[in-house]
Amino acid sequence: MALLSVLTPVLAVLLCLVLGFMLMKSRETDTSAKETGVASKTADSRPWVDQDLTDDTEITDKGDDDGDWVDSNEEDDCQHVPYTPPRYPEETMLQRSKDFYTLLNQRRSVRFISPEPVPREVIDNVIRTAGTAPSGAHTEPWTFVVVSDSEMKHKIRLIVEEEEEVNYRQRMGDKWVNDLAKLRTNWVKEYLDIAPYLVLIFKQTYGALPNGKKKTHYYNEISVSISCGILLAALQNVGLVTVTSTPLNCGPQLRVLLKRPANEKLLMLLPVGYPASDATVPELTRKPLDGIMVHI
Amino acid sequence: MALLSVLTPVLAVLLCLVLGFMLMKSRETDTSAKETGVASKTADSRPWVDQDLTDDTEITDKGDDDGDWVDSNEEDDCQHVPYTPPRYPEETMLQRSKDFYTLLNQRRSVRFISPEPVPREVIDNVIRTAGTAPSGAHTEPWTFVVVSDSEMKHKIRLIVEEEEEVNYRQRMGDKWVNDLAKLRTNWVKEYLDIAPYLVLIFKQTYGALPNGKKKTHYYNEISVSISCGILLAALQNVGLVTVTSTPLNCGPQLRVLLKRPANEKLLMLLPVGYPASDATVPELTRKPLDGIMVHI
Numbered sequence: 001m002a003l004l005s006v007l008t009p010v011l012a013v014l015l016c017l018v019l020g021f022m023l024m025k026s027r028e029t030d031t032s033a034k035e036t037g038v039a040s041k042t043a044d045s046r047p048w049v050d051q052d053l054t055d056d057t058e059i060t061d062k063g064d065d066d067g068d069w070v071d072s073n074e075e076d077d078c079q080h081v082p083y084t085p086p087r088y089p090e091e092t093m094l095q096r097s098k099d100f101y102t103l104l105n106q107r108r109s110v111r112f113i114s115p116e117p118v119p120r121e122v123i124d125n126v127i128r129t130a131g132t133a134p135s136g137a138h139t140e141p142w143t144f145v146v147v148s149d150s151e152m153k154h155k156i157r158l159i160v161e162e163e164e165e166v167n168y169r170q171r172m173g174d175k176w177v178n179d180l181a182k183l184r185t186n187w188v189k190e191y192l193d194i195a196p197y198l199v200l201i202f203k204q205t206y207g208a209l210p211n212g213k214k215k216t217h218y219y220n221e222i223s224v225s226i227s228c229g230i231l232l233a234a235l236q237n238v239g240l241v242t243v244t245s246t247p248l249n250c251g252p253q254l255r256v257l258l259k260r261p262a263n264e265k266l267l268m269l270l271p272v273g274y275p276a277s278d279a280t281v282p283e284l285t286r287k288p289l290d291g292i293m294v295h296i
Numbered sequence: 297m298a299l300l301s302v303l304t305p306v307l308a309v310l311l312c313l314v315l316g317f318m319l320m321k322s323r324e325t326d327t328s329a330k331e332t333g334v335a336s337k338t339a340d341s342r343p344w345v346d347q348d349l350t351d352d353t354e355i356t357d358k359g360d361d362d363g364d365w366v367d368s369n370e371e372d373d374c375q376h377v378p379y380t381p382p383r384y385p386e387e388t389m390l391q392r393s394k395d396f397y398t399l400l401n402q403r404r405s406v407r408f409i410s411p412e413p414v415p416r417e418v419i420d421n422v423i424r425t426a427g428t429a430p431s432g433a434h435t436e437p438w439t440f441v442v443v444s445d446s447e448m449k450h451k452i453r454l455i456v457e458e459e460e461e462v463n464y465r466q467r468m469g470d471k472w473v474n475d476l477a478k479l480r481t482n483w484v485k486e487y488l489d490i491a492p493y494l495v496l497i498f499k500q501t502y503g504a505l506p507n508g509k510k511k512t513h514y515y516n517e518i519s520v521s522i523s524c525g526i527l528l529a530a531l532q533n534v535g536l537v538t539v540t541s542t543p544l545n546c547g548p549q550l551r552v553l554l555k556r557p558a559n560e561k562l563l564m565l566l567p568v569g570y571p572a573s574d575a576t577v578p579e580l581t582r583k584p585l586d587g588i589m590v591h592i
Binding site for chain 2: 078079080081082083084085086087088090093094096097098100101104105106107108109110112119121122124125126127128129130131132133134136138140142143144145146147148149152219221222223225226227228229230231232233234237238239241243244246258267268274275278279280281282283284286287289291292293294295296
């Protein structure tokens with residue numbers, strides 16, 4: 001009995017500890033749910049950085065969308081019109097398919113961009129082309145911020161490089177790094193100053209209904225990525241180069257810098273220009289057709 | 297002291313209850329984390345349907361990836377070679393940018409597809425072209441399953457329509473629907489039988505390292521969506537039509553039907569062919585340039 005009496009305060013303390021642990025745990029769960037899994041390494045030092053990445057519109061619920069894009073309510077209110085696009089003879093089709101493959105197969109991610117100016121009208125047409133992508137319920141949930149102002153480009157570079165440096169420094173804690181110089185080239189992004197244009201692609205995670213309520217943009221990330229694919233094809237078609245980058249952690253800072261509203265999240269940043277005369281690319285190959293296609 | 301002794305078993309029971317509760321809670325968290333928020337409505341009746349949608353590779357951690365695609369470890373081991381793509385005079389660039397915009401601006405999501413056969417070689421080239429997309433760390437995380445077999449197409453249709461019907465029936469519980477016939481056209485997908493080709497695009501959420509361990513494919517969904525954008529451009533270029541659909545709930549069933557491995561998740565299903573002679577499209581317009589682009 002005396003032993004039991006002694007045990008009581010011990011158990012009481014244990015109970016308190018366990019309850020305290022549970023409380024902490026449930027708070028952690030809330031936070032991580034909000035962050036939708038975004039790298040929480042930097043969350044302590046700069047909690048606001050990741051908070052803005054909240055995006056619970058992806059795949060969480062299909063709602064009224066039936067999976068067929070543009071097959072939305074808007075369509076019901078919409079008149080249908082005949083659709084008769086050009087039709088090519090089989091030989092022409094085959095030649096066109098070959099030529100387009102040859103063109104696109106020359107595309108590479110290029111980090112060495114020439115400072116030469118590029119006609120603004122060409123950029124306008126390339127963005128117009130990207131805007132022809134399909135989107136869930138025809139929401140067109142994209143904003144292309146095209147930056148040519150030198151000062152703004154430099155501010156963007158500072159933000160991106162600061163985040164990259166944090167990433168690398170954190171990694172240095174885990175790995176022993178012999179070649180600092182090599183590492184350094186990875187976080188210095190000269191092309192952000194040099195490229196005549198930076199295209200920052202934002203996804204609009206929701207829009208506004210006439211009654212002021214939020215309208216979820218289903219599949220906004222997929223839609224904007226498809227649009228980016230068309231953008232890459234359009235750039236390649238005019239002989240311009242870029243490198244697809246997804247600077248996730250700096251999204252919120254860049255959003256604020258570029259004065260974009262809270263429903264917009266940075267998805268990609270593409271520096272655009274002619275390739276530098278001494279541009280190089282890694283000697284990578286692509287998978288052959290039978291490595292990416294299965295025919296049934 | 298006697299009171300304390302009496303309290304001991306009570307506290308012990310409480311401790312056990314709390315610990316048991318915590319265990320349950322942590323299991324719940326695991327499960328919900330695995331589902332990454334995928335529609336859990338149907339989870340009760342057919343739990344296996346959603347389980348396969350598990351994909352925790354999206355944006356959870358950038359790992360060794362620095363956000364610049366193809367800027368991976370592979371690249372360090374890779375020789376760099378000069379890159380000198382064709383350069384067009386400004387006038388040619390401008391004309392090419394206009395022509396490509398005109399071509400792509402004619403693209404529409406078309407649900408009325410002709411049963412006429414399409415040369416297989418054209419489809420091969422279109423898929424080859426899609427395979428030129430950039431991808432996180434050059435993982436090329438896509439599989440294009442091209443189905444022309446009538447029986448297989450019909451099996452796919454049955455699976456897709458069954459899921460669509462479930463979606464619609466569930467929605468009927470929430471909304472009063474006057475026009476059943478109108479609704480019905482939404483879940484019947486005749487084109488899945490009629491189109492000469494169905495292209496099912498799978499994202500590979502992870503690959504295998506030489507040592508047999510899993511290799512996470514960062515940004516696999518964004519990469520595959522970009523690839524889909526290039527595929528849409530390639531189809532439009534040869535005069536073929538499609539409609540982008542994301543049949544999320546039937547992904548696992550279709551994956552099993554098509555014998556794809558567990559690391560592959562269905563992202564999109566595109567019926568491909570010539571447009572039917574009486575094809576119509578909703579009279580939708582696209583946002584003007586200043587509605588999608590901001591210049592700084």
